[in-house]
Amino acid sequence: MNNIEIIGAWISVLFTLSILSYLYKDNPFYKSAEHIFVGVSAGYWASTFFWTQVYPNLFGRLWPASQMNSNDSFLLTIWYFPYHVIRNLSTLFGLVKNDIFPLTGIESGFEEISFSYLIPFFLGMFMLMRLIKKLSWLARWAIAYTVGMAAGLRFYGFLSSDIVEQIKGSTIDLSAGPIEIINSLILIFGTLTGLLYFFFSRKDTGLISKFSKIGIYFLMISFGASFGFAVMGRISLLIGRFNSLIEYNGKEYYYSSLWVLVFMIVTLAYWTFKNNDKQESVN
Amino acid sequence: MESIKNLFINIGTINRRWIFLIVGLSVLLPLLFPINIPIQPTSHSQQVYNALNSLEPNSNILLSFEYGPSTKPEIHPMAISVLRLLFEKGHKVYAMALWPDGLFMSQDAFKQVAKEEYNKKYGVDYVNLGFKPGNEAVVKGVASDIRKLYTVDSQGILVKDIEMMEGIQNINDFDFVFSFSAGYPGSKEWLQFATDPNNIPLSTGCTSIQVTEILPYVENEQILGVLAGMPGAAEFENLIGKAGSATGLMAAQSFAHIIIILFIILGNLTYYFTRKKGRKY
Numbered sequence: 001m002n003n004i005e006i007i008g009a010w011i012s013v014l015f016t017l018s019i020l021s022y023l024y025k026d027n028p029f030y031k032s033a034e035h036i037f038v039g040v041s042a043g044y045w046a047s048t049f050f051w052t053q054v055y056p057n058l059f060g061r062l063w064p065a066s067q068m069n070s071n072d073s074f075l076l077t078i079w080y081f082p083y084h085v086i087r088n089l090s091t092l093f094g095l096v097k098n099d100i101f102p103l104t105g106i107e108s109g110f111e112e113i114s115f116s117y118l119i120p121f122f123l124g125m126f127m128l129m130r131l132i133k134k135l136s137w138l139a140r141w142a143i144a145y146t147v148g149m150a151a152g153l154r155f156y157g158f159l160s161s162d163i164v165e166q167i168k169g170s171t172i173d174l175s176a177g178p179i180e181i182i183n184s185l186i187l188i189f190g191t192l193t194g195l196l197y198f199f200f201s202r203k204d205t206g207l208i209s210k211f212s213k214i215g216i217y218f219l220m221i222s223f224g225a226s227f228g229f230a231v232m233g234r235i236s237l238l239i240g241r242f243n244s245l246i247e248y249n250g251k252e253y254y255y256s257s258l259w260v261l262v263f264m265i266v267t268l269a270y271w272t273f274k275n276n277d278k279q280e281s282v283n
Numbered sequence: 284m285e286s287i288k289n290l291f292i293n294i295g296t297i298n299r300r301w302i303f304l305i306v307g308l309s310v311l312l313p314l315l316f317p318i319n320i321p322i323q324p325t326s327h328s329q330q331v332y333n334a335l336n337s338l339e340p341n342s343n344i345l346l347s348f349e350y351g352p353s354t355k356p357e358i359h360p361m362a363i364s365v366l367r368l369l370f371e372k373g374h375k376v377y378a379m380a381l382w383p384d385g386l387f388m389s390q391d392a393f394k395q396v397a398k399e400e401y402n403k404k405y406g407v408d409y410v411n412l413g414f415k416p417g418n419e420a421v422v423k424g425v426a427s428d429i430r431k432l433y434t435v436d437s438q439g440i441l442v443k444d445i446e447m448m449e450g451i452q453n454i455n456d457f458d459f460v461f462s463f464s465a466g467y468p469g470s471k472e473w474l475q476f477a478t479d480p481n482n483i484p485l486s487t488g489c490t491s492i493q494v495t496e497i498l499p500y501v502e503n504e505q506i507l508g509v510l511a512g513m514p515g516a517a518e519f520e521n522l523i524g525k526a527g528s529a530t531g532l533m534a535a536q537s538f539a540h541i542i543i544i545l546f547i548i549l550g551n552l553t554y555y556f557t558r559k560k561g562r563k564y
Contacts, residue, residue, distance in 0.1 A: 023300065023303045024300065044383070045383065048383040048414065048416070049416050052383075052413065052414055052415060052416060053415065053416045053417070056434060056435060057432075057434075060434070108434050108435055109434030109435055109441045109442065109443065110434060149420075150419075153419055153420065153423065153476070154419065154475075156475075157419065157472070157475030157476050158475065160475065160479060160480065161474050161475040161479045161500075161505065162475070165479065165503060165505055166499060166503060168503075169499075169502070169503030169504075169505075222495065225495050226492075226495045229491040229492055229493075229494045229495055229511070229512070230491065230492050231540070231543055232491040232512055232513075232514070232536070232540070233357065233490050233491035233492040233512055235310065235535075235536055235539040235540065235543075236356050236357045236490075236491065236512055236513040236532075236536060237353065237354070237356060237357070238306075238307075238310050238539075239310055239314070239356055239513070239532050239535045239536060239539075240355060240356025240357075241356075242307075242310055242311055242314055242535075243314060243356065243532065246314055246315065
């Protein structure tokens with residue numbers, strides 16, 4: 001067991017118990033853990049996004065190493081000029097050694113320069129313009145593109161897999177056994193009455209009202225099943241954390257769970273005591 | 284009778300922290316004092332096993348890791364078991380991730396199963412392409428041209444230099460897709476943008492919360508079975524005959540469920556009697 005693993009275990013225990021301490025009440029341990037988690041997640045996401053997408057797929061296609069070294073044409077020199085500007089900025093004009101943007105261009109497996117990737121490059125730049133008040137309107141173009149593209153993509157997927165395929169699946173196979181046929185009938189009846197509950201174009205009276213009330217029962221069964229699975233999932237996660245706490249309470253981790261727990265109980269007791277004192281002096 | 288009614292009404296006023304403590308203990312005690320409970324595979328887990336078990340040897344299997352440390356207890360045991368079955372049967376495993384944390388989960392699973400248990404060779408028996416941001420756009424990219432999307436793998440090796448990537452161009456070059464999914468993007472996106480349009484078999488192992496969302500596709504045979512949360516993982520471990528971490532944790536899960544069911548019954552009785560008393564006065 002190396003020191004890094006032991007320190008990692010102690011940090012993991014501290015954060016787990018800090019988050020669980022919210023069950024007692026909102027407290028500084030919980031607040032700190034929450035803020036650190038949000039900050040670390042944002043930083044991690046930004047870094048991962050840059051190294052897995054922006055760097056190889058955008059910069060790697062715009063300024064590939066293969067083209068930079070292939071010949072010394074005037075047009076290529078102009079094309080690679082912005083790359084050298086970015087490189088100089090990242091190295092503080094040669095003051096810092098930095099291999100993020102190597103002198104030879106970016107090697108990520110692309111042979112040709114993809115000029116069409118200037119579009120995402122500029123859309124990305126537009127997104128950052130939100131930080132400049134006068135140019136913030138440019139960000140709307142990038143957002144409009146993203147929203148339009150996502151809507152189009154999802155529409156196609158939903159139409160095919162969720163609507164067409166599901167309607168096909170709900171048809172009654174009369175050649176099947178009696179149990180399967182009854183099952184299919186219940187499924188169709190439940191789907192129709194459930195949909196009827198959300199039909200607001202007519203007044204909820206008469207036959208429609210009766211069927212939509214039956215629909216509520218189907219919906220309640222569905223919500224009950226979802227709730228049951230949600231409880232199961234949350235308990236699984238709690239088991240996972242408790243299991244880690246037990247593991248990290250071993251001798252090789254210097255009984256980290258126990259020590260951190262004692263430290264937190266003492267600190268929280270002191271914090272509660274001080275807060276009560278403050279409350280009384282205010283009153 | 285009146286005293287019983289009052290007891291239920293009083294139970295309704297207890298501090299909620301006692302409930303947290305009892306649920307916590309119901310999870311902790313079975314972990315500290317483990318007991319074995321019998322596990323019976325459900326039809327959905329059996330369906331996953333049958334689908335994977337009936338694949339021709341040396342098939343190309345694409346595994347997608349869409350989970351992170353927060354859902355690791357539920358899904359990671361599934362990943363370990365599925366990898367064990369695939370390597371046991373001699374399939375070629377291609378991994379990728381739609382979640383950034385998924386990359387670390389896949390690396391962890393490969394380290395344990397591929398390297399330590401089966402001594403498989405990277406680039407020949409398995410490859411880890413890594414994470415790509417873009418959600419369903421990535422799935423669509425894999426469906427149309429994986430080479431445009433992935434030029435290097437998770438270790439920075441050029442994809443064109445990897446032996447087992449030879450002949451792999453898009454989703455049609457895979458015989459089976461398995462998604463380890465904890466939410467969006469996950470199994471649903473694989474179904475909608477890759478496997479359904481191209482008629483590629485798909486199975487999934489997902490978190491309990493997702494199960495009701497996935498079941499309509501399973502019933503319609505658009506997805507071949509589902510491993511539902513930690514119980515699903517334990518059932519799959521049982522099916523492949525190799526008990527893992529999920530099996531050992533099922534006692535804690537079952538005890539906690541019993542306690543929660545009791546609390547739900549108690550809560551409803553308390554609510555009923557309190558409401559009745561309110562009407563009376």
